[in-house]
Amino acid sequence: MLKSMRADTLGRLLGVSLPLYFTWEMLQAPFFTGMPEDWVAATAICALATLGDGVLVALVMTAGALLYRDGRWFVPPSPSRYAVIVAIGVALQIVVEWVMVYRLDRWAYAANQPILPVVRVGILPVLQPIVLLPLVFWLTAHCEGAR
Numbered sequence: 001m002l003k004s005m006r007a008d009t010l011g012r013l014l015g016v017s018l019p020l021y022f023t024w025e026m027l028q029a030p031f032f033t034g035m036p037e038d039w040v041a042a043t044a045i046c047a048l049a050t051l052g053d054g055v056l057v058a059l060v061m062t063a064g065a066l067l068y069r070d071g072r073w074f075v076p077p078s079p080s081r082y083a084v085i086v087a088i089g090v091a092l093q094i095v096v097e098w099v100m101v102y103r104l105d106r107w108a109y110a111a112n113q114p115i116l117p118v119v120r121v122g123i124l125p126v127l128q129p130i131v132l133l134p135l136v137f138w139l140t141a142h143c144e145g146a147r
Helices: 007-031 039-068 079-103 123-145
Strands: none
Touching (some): 007 039, 007 123
């Protein structure tokens, strides 16, 4: 039986993840083409990308809830669970990135963006879930444990 995911837990997860993902988006912006030179417009684009990242984080959380039959599967922190979730996050990120770049032409890579040859996507977007997901779920687990 699945222990349900609570809206307040999802809210805390997004409250933790969105600032981290926004920071990542801002830092990786120079590795993409077509970014406006106006910092307000560039910031708005990064904010929009962050909302998409929030959807991906919520999907990963849901995948964990279904896989582990617990809406709070990340409490207490578990390296083995986090490794599985990071693998899911990386696979999801590669698919989304590939579709957005090669099918929908939503963005493109600058010459300074290292590309993973087999999947032909930028390394920075692939590193994003590897770096951020464990941190996001660890921080959220500590927020959840404090309640």
